[in-house]
Amino acid sequence: MAKSIMHRKEDRTCYLCMLLRDDYNAREDLQEHHAMPGTANRRLSERYGLKVYLCIEHHLVGPDAVHSNIRLRRLLQANAQMAFERKHSHEEWMEAFGRNFI
Template sequence: MAKSIMHSKDDRTCYLCMLLRDDYSARVDLQEHHAMPGTANRRLSEHYGLKVYLCVEHHLVGPEAVHNNKRLLRLLQANAQIAFERRYSHEKWMEVFGRNFI
């Protein structure tokens, strides 16, 4: 299991709580979310560390849950691309994922 290049699990924060609400409080209900959906892309997300940790509200339940909110899903995908390209390159991103989210 690769370590995330987007967000540290160690601080127990929800990635979207921090991003959307400036809330850096520790959470007990964190769930791992792979930034790139789909079976093949999930494996690639795991391999490259393109994952974040989300509270249940931002992961599965409610209007701001990435599984219910396309705008927030796209935001995570764009942030994943930025993190990936910092480490590798835009060309490598396009080779691996084949779609530009920025």
């Protein structure tokens, strides 16, 4: 398993709590979320470290859960692309994922 290039697991923070609420409190209920959905893209997310750690509310339950909120899912995908392109080229992103989210 590759280490995330988007978020430090050791911080025990929820990526979206920090981003949306400026809440940097440590959480016990974190779950790993791969930023790029689908079987093939999940493997690529793992390979390139395109994953974040989310509280239950932002991962699975409620209106701000990325599995049910397209706006937040697209935000994570755009952030994943930006993180990827800091290490690789835009062309490599397009070759791997085939879609621009920025």
